[in-house]
Amino acid sequence: MIGDANGSSLIEIDDQEEVEDPFLAFIEYARAVISPEDDRIEDPTTEASGPGWGWIASRILKTCTAYSSGVTAAILLSDLSQAWHEQNKPGMSKKKPELIDQLKKSHRRRRLANTVTIDSIHEKNFLSMNSVLEAVIVNADVLPGTNIFMLTLGDFWSSNTIDLYLHRRYYELVETANGILRKGREVLITGCYLRTAREGCGTPRLLPTEYLVILLDEDADDDTILIGTLFYSDTFSSVSLDAFNNGTSYSLYARIESIGPLESELEFSTAHRRQISLVDCDGVRLKFILWGEQVILANLMSVGTTLGLERPYISSLDVSAIEGKDEFCLEYGSATHLYLVPSILQEERVCVSLTQNQCQGSKLLGSVGVSQVTLPRDAEGSIDFSNYPFRTNITDIRDKTTGISLYGVVTEILSDPNARGVVFSLKIEDATGAIWAKLHFTSTWSLGRVGHGHVVYVSGLSCKTTNDCRLEVLWYEKDEKATFINLSCLPAFLASSCLHRISTLSQISKQRNPAINICRVKLGEIGQCQNIHTRLSHSVCGQFIDEESSSSSSHGGNLHCSFCRVSCNSRAGSEVVRSFHIMITLADEETKLYVWCTGQSASAILQISPDEFCELPEDDQLIYPSSLENNEWFLVTLANSGSRNLGSGHRPSHETEATCWEITRALKI
Template sequence: MGDTNGGSLIEIDDHDEVEDPFLAFIDYAKTVISPEEDEDEEHKRNPSEATTETSGPGWGWIASRILKTCVAYSSGVTTAILLSDLFQAWHEQNKAGMSKKKPELIDKLKKSHRRRRLANTVTIDSIYEKNFLSMNSVLEAVIINAAVLPGTNIFMLTLGDFWSSNTIDLYLHRRYYELVETPNGILGKGREVLITGCYLRTAREGCGTPRLLPTEYLVILLDEDEDNDAILIAAQFYSDTFSSVSLDAFNNGTSYSLYARIEYIGPLESELKFSTAHRRQIALVDGDGVRLKFILWGEQVIVANLMSVGSMLGLERPYISSLEESAMEGKDEFCLEYGSATHLYLVPSTLQEEKVCVSLSQNQCQGSKLLGSAGVSQVTLPRDAEGSIDFSNYPFRTNIADIRDKTTGISLYGVVTDILCDPNATGVVFSLKIEDTTGAIWAKLHFTSYWSLGRLGLGHVVYVSGLSCKVTRKDCLEVLWHEKDEKATFINLSCLPAFLTSSCLHRISTLSQISKQRKPAINICRVKLDEIDQFHNINTRLSHSVCGHFIDEESTSSHGGNLHCSFCGVSCNSHLGSEVVRTFHIMIALGDEETKLYAWCTGQSASAILQISPDEFCELHEDDQLMYPSSLENEWFLVALANSGSNRNLGPGHHRFAHESEGICWEITRALKI
């Protein structure tokens, strides 16, 4: 276990191994949020076949939540702050309901409830507790009752859900009255619906109860295993196909009812030239394999929150629009839209699960802490429509050696050992080599427009979530990350300000201890400034603020006079949204009670050490600039150090970092005067 840069053990010396405080806190937080219950009898009888149903929070969920809280509280966090935030977030996400008994109707339906909970789902109980409901919140509800308010012609639906003891009333939008007015109307007792875009009418002056105001955005759920629903699907949707749709016939009054599988949900690639309206596209494929796009405009985009890839969508009376009318590009003659008379039906994809074997290394390193001393050999995880296993709620930390084909929702914690830009790729693509105690792997990062992760260098410790993996035709594992994905997160722990001021997440090491490490890792040290290299003095250079790396001024002439970023490889003068700023580049000797080492730094850490901005420094007289370093000697700082590994055998792009470190392997990534 000695070689570690990001694993659960950091090597200090041959006889002293210290646990990574960040990883230890994740393990501790899991035991607090979801305490282990006594092992069941089957586990005791046959521990080698023990299985967990991943009912508690996954390792990645806890890690992401901790780091997001650290980003929000840049001045530092405490154990109490982190545990409070984690417990509240998990409680809200998985609220079991109050003691009040749920309606019997819901208890019966829950037995066949086998779909994945949607991302923005809120419970009825939480609406009562907060007395608030946002427009993009999703209600996965069951109709308990549908009735006309006495003395009016207004329909009111009483709704319940699978996680709440309370019910809530919804004023039904008039576009759905035809579905409830008939004796056998589909919007009746026991029907499941998905709702979004609701406004909450709160109780006034303590009188009455909260109610939901009418919303146009309602999707009716169908179950193909139920006879009545199967008959409805066959009678209403099987007569029309995408091939039978005619734009001319629609314009002459023909209406259609279409049934297709949801293949993709996402934004439109083409931007509108004369409008700021948001748009969302849902790619559909019918039973004949014909594809069409279903487009949502403006406020309608929240309807996409009610849908999931792999589900079957029924569109009753969709609006048929020409590509020109929809400002769309493509080879199709027309597309579908959500019109004023459109009704949507959904047959959700069934939640498929698969038992995944837990590797020996995970049981040894983490299993005894998370899932009982006997360990767990299998974990049940969901599988999507494409057959990929979703690791979003995996109870263990995923090691690089355990990454496998057809997996999604992977979270990795490790050290960056190489960075390459792919100039031949479509879009902005960088490849990152990430390493942990079990191995190293290249991850391909796809950015929406340009590099957006801030400063990232060799030796920096990172947390990445939302990774997916597949085997290519050349039998190689390809790890992908798309910035646009909802679950995609990338956090550079080495440059996170809260780590210096959060004692619950770090342990202070001495310089002699970290100098014996064979691989780089995040290290927090208490040091004083021994001397600032008088040969180099204090340099100021131009930096690309988007990525935090230096402008390659020597190659400016070869790029048409434009300032060229040595990291991104872009001409900053012509790169949309980029800025060129002045920054420090210094070499410095750090010392503590035992030893000293040389380090380099730039950006915020250099300004924190010098206690002056680059622009202010440049305004000083030349003699004052020469004398300035001597005034800082013997000042004490808390610093985060990363081993950029100047002697490591890097890939073909390593020359882009050579002029930053200039042979010095230690980088000060954050500094705080103490």
């Protein structure tokens, strides 16, 4: 089944025996190290306890991006182990408050993104402002000789506890005998400052924070009574701006329908703003606005949960500069208390497809005999593959899934001029098939140079079935978990022997499956009569600017990038750059290969920048190739940019049929 880029249909290809990919092999090795044999899945219906495939792959590539000079297996394993240990730290002490052990049995909600453990706070002696504490009140006391309340907090993942000075806006909730902030109450906290322990005495404590949300349980009798007493008398329809201005207060109860992106550029203010859309039991909608430092409260909320707002501030839309048909919106005022009824974590058993036995990653699968795993499901019914323990192959993609990570090769790129916003479609292929993915960018293409044959890793993909029964794979740059890494252009891969295997030129010429090809080669002749050519390229995407546009404008007028479909600002000197465009012969002990290159790889081979080359006299430019040492050895990354049918999309930017191999990275050795 073959579809167009807009339909994003799944494209089936013939099954081929996949040659072991060192990068994929290292991911499986790292998972085996982090999750010892006795900690892995034994029950086929049990949720995966170790790190997911995507989590490991993302962490490895994040480290490689940070260390461009290369990494070792020891560095990667140390970073992975430390990150996983901090995320799932068992605790420093075997003794945990009995209260927390009892509550943990009914703990069925999803862990928030920025959650940190109390154990990690003690170990690092550090806490960032946007960190989240999912805590249980172990004790609430007044400090002797003062009127200051101190809460002792624990969590489900730590053995330690930590003390929090309670902010005075919450004193009314703890002062009475039946105060809601009492022993056993779960709370979500952010925006905390840590008062570190002094040398030789004291313990770390959390300073007061305004950003605390109280969790309620609709199945608990006390909370059911509280919800009925506090919230059920008011609805969105009963709210009146005039009544509020005359002293009326409201307590509102509604489901979080959406959490808008952070807005930072407002016409009338430099403050950040976050917009949360609420819908009450009658289906009436209102906006809840967070301003400035308040935006970190959104870290405590998630779509599908129910939010209770006691005494929210009510502001007119004109004052808040919010567009909408409503007369007013809700804000987090100085007297507002927030309550949250978290949605129960829904899960679904997912069968592990047979492709896992045919492709890389089957070693771990076969060692534990897993036939299905349990994955969380969100409020819309989509299954979250963020912690799927195995690599997701393209033929495994199904309707209503999120958090998908794909590793494959780009075989076609198309821009969509008719789409709203900046949208590009990429066809990504692995050993099991190929699929179109729509990439939605916040403003413009921001991935740098991505070409045909480049091996990429993409996370944060989602999939749904369209009205015409096609699978549509989507990626949004603004999503927190969305990443796109071009492994073919990643400098660390050349210098990280643990992640690659050096192949011969003859081996890669016969290879059919997507892979990162790294070869040890020596340089031969530079093509095109020993001339070195420079061309103008668009710095945003790395693609060459149209020859007709550049020649007519002489780098002084309006230049056009056909890839991005935009005019380039040459006068600013930031969008248009000069780049090499060369063809060259590579050789190893067995064979020769004619290739092309541009950008960093061409500069590394020629050992001069394009601007420096253009400043040379014309005679020096002509003889420059002969001045290079013959038979210099390089480590190069090669991408097959022309071996597939590229359709009517963008042709390879070298525009030469004689060669289909591109040097994407080069390192002199």
